[in-house]
Amino acid sequence: MRLAGKVAVITGGAGGIGKATAMLFADQGAKVVIGDYNSEAGEKAAHEIREKNLPCLFVKTDVTNSDDVQALMKTAVNEYGALDVLFNNAGVSNQSVKIGEMDTDEWDRVVDINLKGVFLGIKHAVPFMIQSGGGSIINTSSVLGMKGKKRMGPYNASKAGVIALTKNAALDYGKENIRVNAIAPGVIDTSIIDEWRKDERRWEIYSKSNALARIGHPDEIAKAVLFLASDDASYVTAATLLVDGGTITF
Numbered sequence: 001m002r003l004a005g006k007v008a009v010i011t012g013g014a015g016g017i018g019k020a021t022a023m024l025f026a027d028q029g030a031k032v033v034i035g036d037y038n039s040e041a042g043e044k045a046a047h048e049i050r051e052k053n054l055p056c057l058f059v060k061t062d063v064t065n066s067d068d069v070q071a072l073m074k075t076a077v078n079e080y081g082a083l084d085v086l087f088n089n090a091g092v093s094n095q096s097v098k099i100g101e102m103d104t105d106e107w108d109r110v111v112d113i114n115l116k117g118v119f120l121g122i123k124h125a126v127p128f129m130i131q132s133g134g135g136s137i138i139n140t141s142s143v144l145g146m147k148g149k150k151r152m153g154p155y156n157a158s159k160a161g162v163i164a165l166t167k168n169a170a171l172d173y174g175k176e177n178i179r180v181n182a183i184a185p186g187v188i189d190t191s192i193i194d195e196w197r198k199d200e201r202r203w204e205i206y207s208k209s210n211a212l213a214r215i216g217h218p219d220e221i222a223k224a225v226l227f228l229a230s231d232d233a234s235y236v237t238a239a240t241l242l243v244d245g246g247t248i249t250f
């Protein structure tokens with residue numbers, strides 16, 4: 001049990017990588033609070049965990065809304081007594097157009113969810129973590145925070161921003177014993193890439209453009225997040241862990 005007695009908040013935990021991580025964290029002894037704006041899927045994910053007799057709550061949360069995010073952290077502390085781990089994971093892809101054709105509203109939507117959401121998570125979690133003597137924060141970036149992809153401007157920029165903010169927060173809160181790291185997945189089998197699957201020819205190429213010649217599974221990201229969340233990573237902070245099947249070198 002690598003998270004025995006720990007309380008973990010996971011944003012974007014209603015599906016995909018967040019849900020897989022919620023399941024793994026609960027199996028590893030954590031009390032989990034899922035925050036997501038999809039109530040139906042979020043309640044379902046929390047119910048699936050509770051059906052295994054493991055503690056889990058769902059709180060409807062829009063990560064771009066400061067009051068929502070603060071309420072999410074408060075729920076963890078009020079219901080489970082602490083906040084030890086935060087997985088800032090909620091994120092969206094962008095409309096596939098070049099910057100010149102990108103609506104400013106679309107830019108704001110993607111950057112608000114992917115980057116401001118991470119800022120708000122850190123902002124509202126650290127006071128509780130400081131109170132209890134420390135914690136671990138993991139932010140979801142992407143291999144696309146490290147390399148470009150055509151027609152992915154706001155996604156590329158927001159995910160690169162997550163890496164920079166991770167380093168900043170690690171420096172700001174290291175002395176408070178709060179570790180802050182990022183995870184950078186490659187192509188993972190979740191609903192966020194449904195649009196990409198529609199073009200079969202491109203998908204065939206894109207899904208195999210990595211050293212392992214396959215896409216990844218959400219569980220394969222969850223295991224890396226567990227490492228960063230746990231005391232096994234006690235001297236790891238300000239890092240970005242690529243879990244991309246070798247996409248970046250391909």
Ligand SMILES: NC(=O)c1ccc[n+]([C@@H]2O[C@H](COP(=O)([O-])OP(=O)(O)OC[C@H]3O[C@@H](n4cnc5c(N)ncnc54)[C@H](O)[C@@H]3O)[C@@H](O)[C@H]2O)c1
Nearest residue numbers: 012014015016017036037062063090091142187188190192
């Ligand atoms: N799947 C991939 O190939 C891949 C690769 C690199 C990075 N990522 C990142 O992983 C993270 C998780 O994505 P996923 O692949 O599991 O996709 P997903 O669509 O299954 O999960 C994203 C979750 O975020 C939630 N969400 C979106 N906007 C929100 C908001 N404003 N407030 C609260 N919740 C919100 C969604 O409801 C959903 O449950 C994202 O940050 C994504 O950018 C995914």
